[in-house]
Each structure stands twice: as C-alpha cells, then as structure tokens.
Amino acid sequence: MIAQRPNKRATISDVAKLAGVSISTVSRVVNETAPVADETVQQVRHAIETLDYTPHAAARTLAGRRTGTIGLLLPEISGAFYAPMLRGIEAGALEAGFDLLIHASSAVLQERGNGSLPLAEHNVDGLLVFTDRLTDSEISRLYRRGFPLVLLHRTPPAGLDIPCVTFENKAGTRRLIEHLIIAHGCRRIGFLAGPDGNEDSYWRELGYREALAAHGIPLDPSLRSVGAFDEEQAEAAVAAWLRQGIELDAVFGGDDEGATGAIQALQRAGRRVPQDVAVAGFDDVPFARLMTPPLTTVRAPIEMAGQQAASQLITLIQGGESDSSTLLPTELVIRRSCGCA
Amino acid sequence: MIAQRPNKRATISDVAKLAGVSISTVSRVVNETAPVADETVQQVRHAIETLDYTPHAAARTLAGRRTGTIGLLLPEISGAFYAPMLRGIEAGALEAGFDLLIHASSAVLQERGNGSLPLAEHNVDGLLVFTDRLTDSEISRLYRRGFPLVLLHRTPPAGLDIPCVTFENKAGTRRLIEHLIIAHGCRRIGFLAGPDGNEDSYWRELGYREALAAHGIPLDPSLRSVGAFDEEQAEAAVAAWLRQGIELDAVFGGDDEGATGAIQALQRAGRRVPQDVAVAGFDDVPFARLMTPPLTTVRAPIEMAGQQAASQLITLIQGGESDSSTLLPTELVIRRSCGCA
DNA sequence: GGGCTTTCTGAAAGCGCTTTCAGTATAGCA
DNA sequence: TGCTATACTGAAAGCGCTTTCAGAAAGCCC
Structure with a gap:
C-alpha cells in the first residue's frame, strides 16, 4: 500500500x-x-x-492575471476526427507558446451545482469551444464578460460577435451528391443526419437538398434518417431502412463514421457496396482510405481548422483582432465506395 | 473583425x-x-x-491549496484506444467530484525552457501519467515532492513506490499466440513490437516468446519488427518482410492498430487474410469487430483501467492508501482474422 | 564637480480567496 | 437569575507570486 x-x-x-x-x-x-x-x-x-523550486502556477496567475494556457471544451474524445483536430490545435497553441488544456466531458457541463464551467475563465486565458453541450446562454455569459472565445464547428448565438471556424459543408456535400447523381446515376440517396442540432449536419443536409433539386430529383422524406455521426447508430438506421424495404441506390453517411456504419448494415443484409448501393462519407478521416471498399468522401481540413481556431483565439487573448468567421474549403475525394473504379 | x-x-x-x-x-x-x-x-x-459572480479558481487554489482537479498526461490523442480510456478516467474522476484536465502533447514536455511540466503540480491535485515521454527523472522529481501520481500502463522507475495500473499483457499474448499455434498450426509468426521502450510491448513480446518456447518453435529474429502501435508503420514493416521474401503464416500486430496495418500490407501484396496469413491484434478496440475480416485479438479492459487509475489517484490525494500495482486481466477474443470460422 | 541617465535591487502593495480567531447575540439549562 | 452552549458574523492573516515605486550605485556628459 x-x-x-x-x-x-x-x-x-x-x-x-x-x-x-x-x-x-x-x-x-x-x-x-x-x-x-x-x-x-x-x-x-x-x-x-x-x-528544486518551481513557481506555483496559481499564485502566478493570481498575481499576473494570465495563465499562458488555452482551454478546449469538447464533448467526448473518440472517433478518428479528433486526432487531426487536436494536432492542429496544439500546433496553433505551441506556436504562440501557449499550453493546451482539454476538458472532455459530456456529462459534467450541465450538472455542476455552482453552474460554473470547469476550466472556463479560470485556469485558462481563453476557450476553444467544440461542443453542442455548451448552451447558448453559457456562451453568451462568457462572451459578455469579455472572455476570449472561439467556436469550432458551430456558429455563435444570434447577435454575438464570436469568431468561429467551420467547414464549407454545404458546397462540399452538394458536390458529393452531384457526383453520385451524375457519375453513378443514383436517384434514391439515403441521407443520414448527424446528432440533433449539429450544425455541420444542418449544412450538409442543405447541400444534399440542393443537389437533388438541381437535378430534378424529388425529396423523399423516408430517405432521411439519423446516424448521429456514430457508427452504431448509422448501422441501425440503415438496417431499419432495409427492413422496411425502402429502396436505395446510395447512402450518404453524414460523416465517415456514419458511412462505415452504413456499409456494415448493407453488407450484413447482403447488399454489395458499391455494386448494389453506393456509400459516401464526409471528413476523410485517416481510416477512410483503408476501408473495404475505400471510402468516397469529402475531405475536410480538420487539422487546419484546429490550427486556425487556436491562433485566432490567441490573437484575441493578446488583444488583437480576429475575423468573425472562417469558412474552410472542402474537397471531393473519390475512391471506390461510390462505384468509381 | x-x-x-x-x-x-x-x-x-x-x-x-x-x-x-x-x-x-x-x-x-x-x-x-x-x-x-x-x-x-x-x-x-x-x-x-x-x-454574475464566479469565484476565481487561481485565488481559490492559492488560498485553499487544492484544485479539485486531476490531470492526465498523454502523448497524443489518436487511435481507438483513447476513447474508452478517457471514458473510464472521467468516470472515476466524476464519481469523486473531481474535474479532469488533459494535457495531450508529445513535443511540449521536453522542450520547455523552464523544465516545468504544464499542469503538473500546478493546476491539479494529482497526475495520471500515461506516456513514455515523461522521463524517469521527471517522475521521481514529482514523486519526491509528494505529488500524488498514478502511472497508467507503465511501471515506476526503480525504487519508487508509485501506484500503477497495467494489463496482463504477457499471459494474454501467450494465450493468443498459442491459439495461433495450436488451432491453426502456425509456426512462423511475425511479431510487431510497439514503440521503443513501450512496456506493454515488452511484456507482449515475452508472452510471444513463451508461447513459442512452450511449443518448441525456435525464435527467429527476422520475424521481429517494429510496428510502433501505428497502422502506417506496421504496414511498412510487414511490407518490408514481404519484399524480403520472409515466409510468414501469421502476424501478431502488437496491438489492433498494428494488426490493421499488417492486414493492409498483406492484402496489398495479394495475400489473403486469414487463408494465407493469419493476423491478430491486442486491445479489442471498438473497430476490431468491424474489420474485414473481423479481428482476433486480446480484449483489454481499457475503460476499467482508466477508472481504477483515476480512483486510486483520488484516494491518494485524499490522503488514503493505494495498492502499489494493479494488474488487470485480459481475455482472448477469437474472430475470423486468425482463420477461425 | 554637478547633473544626468542607466543598471541593479529591495520594500511593499496587492491579486481574490480561505480560514482562523475573536467576538456578539441568542437560546438552553440549572 | 446567572452561566454556558450555540448560531452567526467580521477582521485579519496569509496563500506565493508580479509589479510598481523608489533608491543606491555607477557611468556619462559638459
């Protein structure tokens, strides 16, 4: 002991x-x-x-009123998406000599009796927010205090001028869906939405609709389901479609995890991908190219988004100015899961 | 702006x-x-x-000499391994009303001029260390100060009585290799080691050797390479074997990521898995069962390890006593990549 | 040689909080 | 009635550091 x-x-x-x-x-x-x-x-x-003396950080913070640290708030670390994002954020922070503290927690945020955020405004000079968990009111509370904030993959609550970094979700998805329609003649394309309220998903859905509309394909509500950017949920959603006998010639997974789940469900039901049903994702996580079949997807500059967000935050902390909104371009990556050779 | x-x-x-x-x-x-x-x-x-008052954490820490927070030091967040580990750690922390702060960084640790660790001894009451990056001397410095410490997947430097939580790597690997030998008649089993100095890998290698020895199979040094628990490196290592014309009837990937890389390399070279070469991993990350073929591996209680480590640390912080070493059992999970139907 | 920077150093005032310590007022009890 | 617990409150002393502020010593100019 x-x-x-x-x-x-x-x-x-x-x-x-x-x-x-x-x-x-x-x-x-x-x-x-x-x-x-x-x-x-x-x-x-x-x-x-x-x-063997080392300065006491809290005392330093108290006396000097800065911590040299930025915080990152995120829902739960899992999935291939986070590795590049964290790499980017860390790079951005390091470059300016800042440390990165991560607070990963889904549950914690709400239930704290005192209502105070863990690292917010306390152990850090500024906060990178990447979670839907933080409510609009929390965000605007921090904002009103003048606490440096940058939003990652979500836009600020109405009226608040908080910098945010996002992907070009709509256009990217539209290009992807159009590829499915034009190159592979797909007409019945299933759409797996992300978690409720997820903004990325919102824009992707808009892109999906635009693509359909542009090619005169009517929107079929039964072709929409929720995959929640989660492999298992996506698998279940696609399995449900199959069980209901809904016809599909393609599935857009919402993201790469969703696409993975979709492929599982399809294969399990005896459908071949891509011969019977084409599948595509979004993000181009490292794993996408290694899947069987290699996944057609939309490459999102995840790492760069992290970088940019971090350096914007630091600019803000140091009293500088920052763009209010950064939209990073995405790029169609064609592999085999859509039917291309 | x-x-x-x-x-x-x-x-x-x-x-x-x-x-x-x-x-x-x-x-x-x-x-x-x-x-x-x-x-x-x-x-x-x-x-x-x-x-709209919230207490200032640094002031609180300074006056009250505790932060209510434990820190986690890890090399770089990526890979499927981390999600369950973090879930476990978080659960353990939450249970005791502690917050979790993560410091993920490979580079940072060394190069800080002042030689001080980021969150160590500063913003946290205790530290969970899961990285080979933290040198023995750093660890013993913290230890000598009486700073609460728990090691995850590594044993303490000689002479230091620091609690650690590890898996039963050796026995698990031995069972796995013996399955390959007995059930599938494998004799030439490639071993992909983890990163240099990785302890888990060390024990796994011992298990591998034991299994061979127990079945009278001579150890062939050319059958050992480094996969570094990394898909790409593992792929390269296996590709090199193949190029050199080294005969293999099985590959142990070191961990599941390594096994994934091995499968890639094998398939790319036209070898069928498991018909031509059996492949097995270690960890049983969520993805393992979804691979083609589903991966035979050793299930490690990753989440529980995190949990235990966190609660041991908190016990220590609160002045209690803790076991000096916890060895969690592992379990063989047989799927298809070894050749089992 | 007097006035002027320039270089170096120490005293002291906080930063915002927790925690004794020393009360005052009230209730309980004989 | 007098005495002691008990409930409540405020003053004040730090926690370990950064940062004026002011002063001493030394170098420079005319």
Whole structure:
C-alpha cells in the first residue's frame, strides 16, 4: 500500500533567502523581466536548483492575471476526427507558446451545482469551444464578460460577435451528391443526419437538398434518417431502412463514421457496396482510405481548422483582432465506395 | 473583425459590498462551510446573481491549496484506444467530484525552457501519467515532492513506490499466440513490437516468446519488427518482410492498430487474410469487430483501467492508501482474422 | 564637480480567496 | 437569575507570486 506524505514545496522566499536576495530579484531572474547582475543570476539559479523550486502556477496567475494556457471544451474524445483536430490545435497553441488544456466531458457541463464551467475563465486565458453541450446562454455569459472565445464547428448565438471556424459543408456535400447523381446515376440517396442540432449536419443536409433539386430529383422524406455521426447508430438506421424495404441506390453517411456504419448494415443484409448501393462519407478521416471498399468522401481540413481556431483565439487573448468567421474549403475525394473504379 | 474588450469580473468583495456583509460570509455561503442565517444567504445569493459572480479558481487554489482537479498526461490523442480510456478516467474522476484536465502533447514536455511540466503540480491535485515521454527523472522529481501520481500502463522507475495500473499483457499474448499455434498450426509468426521502450510491448513480446518456447518453435529474429502501435508503420514493416521474401503464416500486430496495418500490407501484396496469413491484434478496440475480416485479438479492459487509475489517484490525494500495482486481466477474443470460422 | 541617465535591487502593495480567531447575540439549562 | 452552549458574523492573516515605486550605485556628459 502506498500513502501520500505531503511535502513542502520551496517558495520564492525560500529561494530568495538562500540566495541572499529579495523575492523581487528572484522573480526577475525567473521571468527575465528586468536586468539582473550576472553574479546575482548565478546565485539565484543555484538556489533554485538546490531547492528544486518551481513557481506555483496559481499564485502566478493570481498575481499576473494570465495563465499562458488555452482551454478546449469538447464533448467526448473518440472517433478518428479528433486526432487531426487536436494536432492542429496544439500546433496553433505551441506556436504562440501557449499550453493546451482539454476538458472532455459530456456529462459534467450541465450538472455542476455552482453552474460554473470547469476550466472556463479560470485556469485558462481563453476557450476553444467544440461542443453542442455548451448552451447558448453559457456562451453568451462568457462572451459578455469579455472572455476570449472561439467556436469550432458551430456558429455563435444570434447577435454575438464570436469568431468561429467551420467547414464549407454545404458546397462540399452538394458536390458529393452531384457526383453520385451524375457519375453513378443514383436517384434514391439515403441521407443520414448527424446528432440533433449539429450544425455541420444542418449544412450538409442543405447541400444534399440542393443537389437533388438541381437535378430534378424529388425529396423523399423516408430517405432521411439519423446516424448521429456514430457508427452504431448509422448501422441501425440503415438496417431499419432495409427492413422496411425502402429502396436505395446510395447512402450518404453524414460523416465517415456514419458511412462505415452504413456499409456494415448493407453488407450484413447482403447488399454489395458499391455494386448494389453506393456509400459516401464526409471528413476523410485517416481510416477512410483503408476501408473495404475505400471510402468516397469529402475531405475536410480538420487539422487546419484546429490550427486556425487556436491562433485566432490567441490573437484575441493578446488583444488583437480576429475575423468573425472562417469558412474552410472542402474537397471531393473519390475512391471506390461510390462505384468509381 | 472582432476585438476583445476586457471586462472586470466581480470579486468576492463586490458581492460582499452589495450584500452588505463581509467577504468571509460570502465565502461561507459559496462553500457552505459554516452556518449562515437564511436571510443573509438570500442577500448574498441575490448579489451573486446580479453581479454574475464566479469565484476565481487561481485565488481559490492559492488560498485553499487544492484544485479539485486531476490531470492526465498523454502523448497524443489518436487511435481507438483513447476513447474508452478517457471514458473510464472521467468516470472515476466524476464519481469523486473531481474535474479532469488533459494535457495531450508529445513535443511540449521536453522542450520547455523552464523544465516545468504544464499542469503538473500546478493546476491539479494529482497526475495520471500515461506516456513514455515523461522521463524517469521527471517522475521521481514529482514523486519526491509528494505529488500524488498514478502511472497508467507503465511501471515506476526503480525504487519508487508509485501506484500503477497495467494489463496482463504477457499471459494474454501467450494465450493468443498459442491459439495461433495450436488451432491453426502456425509456426512462423511475425511479431510487431510497439514503440521503443513501450512496456506493454515488452511484456507482449515475452508472452510471444513463451508461447513459442512452450511449443518448441525456435525464435527467429527476422520475424521481429517494429510496428510502433501505428497502422502506417506496421504496414511498412510487414511490407518490408514481404519484399524480403520472409515466409510468414501469421502476424501478431502488437496491438489492433498494428494488426490493421499488417492486414493492409498483406492484402496489398495479394495475400489473403486469414487463408494465407493469419493476423491478430491486442486491445479489442471498438473497430476490431468491424474489420474485414473481423479481428482476433486480446480484449483489454481499457475503460476499467482508466477508472481504477483515476480512483486510486483520488484516494491518494485524499490522503488514503493505494495498492502499489494493479494488474488487470485480459481475455482472448477469437474472430475470423486468425482463420477461425 | 554637478547633473544626468542607466543598471541593479529591495520594500511593499496587492491579486481574490480561505480560514482562523475573536467576538456578539441568542437560546438552553440549572 | 446567572452561566454556558450555540448560531452567526467580521477582521485579519496569509496563500506565493508580479509589479510598481523608489533608491543606491555607477557611468556619462559638459
């Protein structure tokens, strides 16, 4: 059994005492905020070394009113989507010398008695928000306080001028669906929506409708279901279509996870992909090209979105100005799941 | 363009003033640490409301010397492994009313000039360490200070009594390899190791060797390569084997990602899995059962490991005792990639 | 040599909170 | 009635740091 034996940490005054200087001087050599005589620097460094001193972050924050850290709020880490996003965000943060703190939690956000967000406005200088969980009112509360905020893949509540970074969902989906229609003659294309209220999904659906409309294909409501950007739910949704005998010549999975689920359901029901039913996704996660068949999808610059969001946030924190909205282009990636050779 | 207009936040004294009480009283109603008259509570609550007051975390930490938060240090979030792990950790933390802060970064850890870890010992009460990046010396520094620490999937540096949570890697791998040998008659089984220095991989390799030895199969060094628990690297490693004309009747991928890469390489080279070459992984990530062919693997209780680690850490933080080492059982999961129908 | 920067240093005032400590007022009890 | 618990409240002392502010020492100019 292991127990914890608390152990006093050295403070700045311990260091000052040992080095025979004042705490101001120690602070100066630690932060390099003012010239200090070489000899003094040596002494202080030595004292720091021997005491194994590290500044206490909370004290620093309190006195200096900044943390050097940005926070990321996200629903739940899973799925291939997050790796590139985090890479991008981290790159953006690092570039400016900021740390990244992630708060991944679905449940927590609401149920805190005191109603305060975990890392919001506390341990971080600014917040990257990528979750539908944070309500509009929470967001506007933070906004009204002047807390630096950047939204990832969602637009701000009406009237609030909060920067946001999103993909060109509509046009990307439209191009994809049109490919299905034109190149493969699909007419009955199933649409799997994302989670309720998801904005990306909203725009993708608009793109889907536009594509149909542009080619004179009537919208069939029975061809819409919810896949929730989740493999299992998507699989279930497609299985339900199949059970109901709904005819399909293609399925748009909503995203790549949804497409994966769709393929599972189709194959399980004995339909061949793409010979019997074409399938396409959105995002182009790393796995997409490795699937059997390789997935036709829309490439979204996930990593770049993260990067941009982070650097916009940091600009904001540092008192600069930021574009109110960034729309990143997407690109059609044709592989085999749509029927192309 | 959006600029940030900083905005004074209300402090505890603002609230006290508005409510006509002292700050001690405000603190008491916020924290419920002592009885306060009903009427006073009302006034304070009202003042908090109108001022939209939230306590300043850093100040709180500084004064109260605890953060109510545990930190998780990990190399880079990607791969299917993390979702269940994080779910588990979060569950463990939530249960005890702690927040979870994640610091995901490969690069950062070393290169910080001041040598201090980001969230270590600062914004958190304790640390869950899941990365090979944190050197032994860093770990023992933290340990010597009495900073609560729990290691995930790695054992502590020699002599340090730090709790750790690991899987039963050796026995699990041995069972898996023996299945390949006994049920499928495999004799030439490729072994893809994890990243350099990875402990899980070390034990798995021992299990692999034991299995071979137990069945009188000589160890062939050319059958060992590094897949680094990474799909691409594993694919490259297997491709190299194939190019060199090395004979194989099975490949153990090191983990499920490695197995995925192995399958890619094999299929790309025209070998059928499992007819020509059997493939197996380790972890049983969600995706494993959905692959073609479904992956034979060893199920590791990833989520439970996270849970346990978190609650052990919290026990430690709260001054309790903790087991020094937890070894979680693994289970063989037979699907089709090994050749079983 | 006097006045002027320039370089370096320490004292001290907070940052916003928690937590004794020392009450005052009221209730309970003999 | 007097004495002691009990409920409630405020003053004040930090927590460990950053940051003026002011001063001492040293170098520069005329």
